[in-house]
Amino acid sequence: MSQFLLVTDLDNTLVGDRAALATLNQHLTAQRQNDNIKIIYSTGRSRFLYQRLTQEETLLCPDALICSVGTAIYLNPDEDKTDAEWDNKLSQNWDRELIVALTAHYSDLMPQPDSEQTDYKVSFCISPSAAKELIPRLKNVLAEKGLKTKIIYSADKDLDILPENGDKGLALQYLREKWGFEPENTVVCGDSGNDIALFSVEPCRGVIVGNAKPELRQWYQEQERDRCYFAQDFCAGGILEGLKHFSFLT
Numbered sequence: 001m002s003q004f005l006l007v008t009d010l011d012n013t014l015v016g017d018r019a020a021l022a023t024l025n026q027h028l029t030a031q032r033q034n035d036n037i038k039i040i041y042s043t044g045r046s047r048f049l050y051q052r053l054t055q056e057e058t059l060l061c062p063d064a065l066i067c068s069v070g071t072a073i074y075l076n077p078d079e080d081k082t083d084a085e086w087d088n089k090l091s092q093n094w095d096r097e098l099i100v101a102l103t104a105h106y107s108d109l110m111p112q113p114d115s116e117q118t119d120y121k122v123s124f125c126i127s128p129s130a131a132k133e134l135i136p137r138l139k140n141v142l143a144e145k146g147l148k149t150k151i152i153y154s155a156d157k158d159l160d161i162l163p164e165n166g167d168k169g170l171a172l173q174y175l176r177e178k179w180g181f182e183p184e185n186t187v188v189c190g191d192s193g194n195d196i197a198l199f200s201v202e203p204c205r206g207v208i209v210g211n212a213k214p215e216l217r218q219w220y221q222e223q224e225r226d227r228c229y230f231a232q233d234f235c236a237g238g239i240l241e242g243l244k245h246f247s248f249l250t
């Protein structure tokens with residue numbers, strides 16, 4: 001019996017090529033019947049926007065849902081109830097109101113809709129050129145106030161400020177340990193900057209889909225290659241190619 005934990009980003013990783021997604025779903029459904037396979041979707045989307053996606057695309061029901069760039073974990077994706085233990089980890093050294101007040105001074109930062117703001121994430125849209133100039137200043141301003149945060153810029157538009165204890169990678173590590181999977185039996189898949197945390201938190205297998213964004217391609221160039229596989233195929237086709245490469249699927 002094979003066992004593995006599949007952790008995948010949604011937009012432009014699992015989702016983006018419907019025919020390839022249908023093929024991957026078939027493989028996973030067949031394998032899930034006999035083997036110990038768990039599936040986690042890890043997305044920048046809120047649960048609200050995840051649910052909207054499930055109305056547009058045919059997605060298998062995951063064993064857990066990591067939303068809002070790792071700042072909300074749902075062990076039952078059908079219930080609007082986040083994992084309290086994870087919330088507790090995120091709440092340490094986090095002051096959302098102060099972050100909102102400090103960032104209000106920057107006109108380049110356009111707040112994302114309310115549905116994408118969570119208790120443990122403050123999110124904006126900003127152009128790449130403005131982000132390059134503003135991110136170092138923002139880091140200094142937050143640090144000067146004693147705030148311990150992470151700033152993640154992704155897909156040339158999304159700027160997320162997260163608690164230091166929270167991102168996609170740390171949320172994955174929390175669930176992997178909870179469920180008792182080894183890093184070598186864990187495979188993470190992504191396409192953009194906010195997935196770098198997935199690839200770098202621990203020595204899991206990684207699949208970068210063929211349509212990956214420049215920031216993730218650049219990260220890949222700077223890494224040791226054996227753990228990570230850069231697929232030729234795009235989206236779900238790249239995931240399937242990677243799962244075969246690592247012999248998780250035949």
Ligand SMILES: [Mg+2]
Pocket residue numbers: 009010011012013190191192
């Ligand atoms: Mg993506």
